[in-house]
Amino acid sequence: MPSTRPTVDSASGAKDRTRVNDHFYAIINPAAGGGRCGKLSPAAVDRLRLKGLGIETAQTSQPGEATALARNAYARGVRNFLAVGGDGTAFEIINGLFPEALTGGKPVLGFLPLGTGNSFLRDFTTRGVEHTIEALAAGVRRPCDVIRLRHSDGDIYFLNLLSLGFPADVGALTNRRFKSLGEFGYILGVLTQLLTLRHSAFAHRLDAAIDWDRRECLFLTFSNSKFTGGKMMIAPHADPSDAKIEYVRWSPIGRLKLLWLFPQLFSGKHIQHRLASRAAAERIELDLSGPVNVMVDGEILTLQCRSLEILPAALDVVA
Secondary structure, three states, X not given: OOOOOOEEXXXXXXXXXXXXXXXXXXXXXXXXXXXXXXXXXXXXXHHHHHOOOEEEEEEOOOOOHHHXXXXXXXXXXXXXXXXXXXXXXXXXXXXXXXXXXXXXXXXXXXXXXXXXXXXXXXXXXXXXXXXXXXXXXXXXXXXXXXXXXXXXOEEEEEOOEEEEEHHHHHHHHHHHHOHHHHHHHHHHHHHHHHOOOXXXXXXXXXXXXXXXEOOXXXXXXEEOOOOEOOOEOOOOOOOOOOOOEEEEEXXXXXXXXXXXXXXXXXXXXXXXXXXXXXXXXXXEEEOOOXXXXXXXXXXXXXXXXXXXXXXEEXXXXXX
């Protein structure tokens, strides 16, 4: 079982060049990407050390451990973090940093994308690890919003998006049956879910609108960044630093029509279809009668959602 004991060291000859702001706490999920992260992360971390960065590392061995590691590190004064894995690793780290980071000092988060999805970083680059190494070495920082979801059992924080309806149901099915197949598994999940296609109503209103939207829909998404599922551009107008939640709704649609339009989700052209609508909001309220499938930053949960709100520039990202 991988050790969770942090280790600190720098590349030979680089220690004298390392500044306080160049020290990062790297939380590594060796299981990410079907074990790919565990094989590739040592070399990637060594490359950062050769750039003069001080890297403290910790490996996770079970779900939720990255949250605990991040929370403990933040409590002892660490402010620079590195998510080594996929979207799920970053999601856990974010939930270890917040809500304490709202009052305790803004954290910095970098990404070594060695997992399956790595959706968030695609807003900035398609070069993955190479881009991150260059950005870390150059000390690049970008302000980034965070979205807070309030649900019946507490709060969740996320960087990418939250989906209700078809994408969440597909995600739940994919996790149960096709997760090991990566992006191809998600497509299999879509095709399988089409066989039992259903539309649901998720009562919601944007920015304290008077009327609730109780219409049935194929899905609702609430995004901070453009991509999900790796390369799917579900919210082409999203901007992770505009202090807005990008809201996308798609009205009910038949199976064949959905199958025909599905490729447009990868280009963002779906947003131009007459069945699609979008808006930008700072706060969204939901009035759900009970828990539903929720996909949040690639994680599938069952929650009774109550509200979402934007936390402007709550985080700096290295991208």
